[in-house]
Amino acid sequence: MMNLKTRILILSLLLLGLTAFCCILTIQAYHSRLPLVGRLFYGVGSAASAGESEGTTPMYTGLKPGIDQPQGVYYKKRVLVLMYHEVEPKPSDPSALPAEKLERQLELMKANNFHWITMDQYRNFVLHGDPVPNNAVLMTFDDGYESFYQYAYPILRKYGVPATSFLIVGTVGNPRHPGVPKLNWDQVKEMSKHGISFYNHSYDSHLYEPTDAKGRHLIPALTGRIYLKDKGRRETEKEYEQRVTADLEKANAVLERELGAQNHVLAFPYGAFSKPLLDICAKLGIDVTLTVKEGLDKPGQRNGFRLNAGGTQNNPELQLALMKQASKRLGHAHFDRSPEQKREALWTLAAMAVVAALLAEAARRLLREKRSPGPPSQGPGASFPPAPGTGTPAIP
Numbered sequence: 554m555m556n557l558k559t560r561i562l563i564l565s566l567l568l569l570g571l572t573a574f575c576c577i578l579t580i581q582a583y584h585s586r587l588p589l590v591g592r593l594f595y596g597v598g599s600a601a602s603a604g605e606s607e608g609t610t611p612m613y614t615g616l617k618p619g620i621d622q623p624q625g626v627y628y629k630k631r632v633l634v635l636m637y638h639e640v641e642p643k644p645s646d647p648s649a650l651p652a653e654k655l656e657r658q659l660e661l662m663k664a665n666n667f668h669w670i671t672m673d674q675y676r677n678f679v680l681h682g683d684p685v686p687n688n689a690v691l692m693t694f695d696d697g698y699e700s701f702y703q704y705a706y707p708i709l710r711k712y713g714v715p716a717t718s719f720l721i722v723g724t725v726g727n728p729r730h731p732g733v734p735k736l737n738w739d740q741v742k743e744m745s746k747h748g749i750s751f752y753n754h755s756y757d758s759h760l761y762e763p764t765d766a767k768g769r770h771l772i773p774a775l776t777g778r779i780y781l782k783d784k785g786r787r788e789t790e791k792e793y794e795q796r797v798t799a800d801l802e803k804a805n806a807v808l809e810r811e812l813g814a815q816n817h818v819l820a821f822p823y824g825a826f827s828k829p830l831l832d833i834c835a836k837l838g839i840d841v842t843l844t845v846k847e848g849l850d851k852p853g854q855r856n857g858f859r860l861n862a863g864g865t866q867n868n869p870e871l872q873l874a875l876m877k878q879a880s881k882r883l884g885h886a887h888f889d890r891s892p893e894q895k896r897e898a899l900w901t902l903a904a905m906a907v908v909a910a911l912l913a914e915a916a917r918r919l920l921r922e923k924r925s926p927g928p929p930s931q932g933p934g935a936s937f938p939p940a941p942g943t944g945t946p947a948i949p
Contacts, residue, residue, distance in 0.1 A: 618871065
């Protein structure tokens with residue numbers, strides 16, 4: 554049986570380890586409130602403390618245009634996924650990219666040894682660790698705007714750039730759908746023959762929905778239970794799963810019917826996701842998803858980062874400078890796990906309390922043993938009483 558001193562040593566080491574782990578979890582859970590600590594843990598310029606929505610990182614801070622590096626290597630065994638929305642000659646929407654800036658971006662990428670890959674290459678890289686070239690870039694365009702066919706597609710063809718377009722499938726070829734004009738299936742099929750691949754951006758769930766009767770709290774429709782006006786209540790978990798499953802299944806079925814290939818990729822509307830949504834994707838065989846959080850993607854990272862490269866404020870030269878520093882500025886990005894880390898910290902505190910109680914009990918027992926008198930000393934010359942029944946030997 555383990556003696557008390559050994560037990561105390563083991564419990565002390567265990568308590569020390571739990572304390573360190575609890576401190577780490579607490580820092581990770583609250584690092585966004587402590588920018589200095591966040592930088593120490595996640596690196597200078599990382600996206601660790603950035604929000605989950607677009608445009609939350611001051612991308613160009615401290616950057617300057619540089620000279621072309623035709624042989625430059627900026628990152629290996631990683632992929633930088635770029636995200637765009639509308640592309641127009643003279644956009645009025647600040648989220649749209651001027652067409653001349655898209656062309657300038659491509660010129661700079663080509664001159665600086667960046668290599669464009671396809672979605673198939675990206676998926677095999679993420680799922681199986683297949684090799685990709687140094688400085689690998691995946692070009693993605695969201696929402697399926699008609700302007701993609703009119704302005705972006707000719708530029709991409711000019712430079713031989715493969716790209717992916719994420720379609721709100723219910724809007725394709727549907728001029729009655731409200732909003733900016735979208736692609737039709739003839740355009741989609743033409744582009745699919747010339748290096749453009751098409752994937753799921755929901756069937757018709759690219760919108761915010763209320764979670765209460767007064768509509769004070771809105772969420773992206775795919776991420777959680779919404780309020781049902783006709784029933785006067787929120788969805789049940791089962792109703793939520795059925796609604797989202799039906800939307801994604803319908804989108805994938807239409808894509809397969811029109812393009813002749815199964816779809817296993819989804820770009821989340823607004824980049825928003827939740828654990829229930831990820832679980833639904835897994836059940837549907839959607840094994841690669843993409844958000845709008847900035848970062849570099851690596852093998853095994855099925856829920857991917859993307860860098861926003863669109864918008865009227867885009868500066869192609871500074872964007873290239875950022876891409877060259879992607880490993881330093883974006884390579885430490887991670888998704889916020891604060892709620893889980895807070896729960897883990899509480900469980901760790903509970904374990905610390907149990908270990909501390911066991912340690913205190915062991916220490917108390919050891920102290921009690923030290924204070925209690927031991928058996929009399931049996932040193933040299935000590936006399937022993939005769940064994941019972943032997944009597945005292947006679948002395949001659």
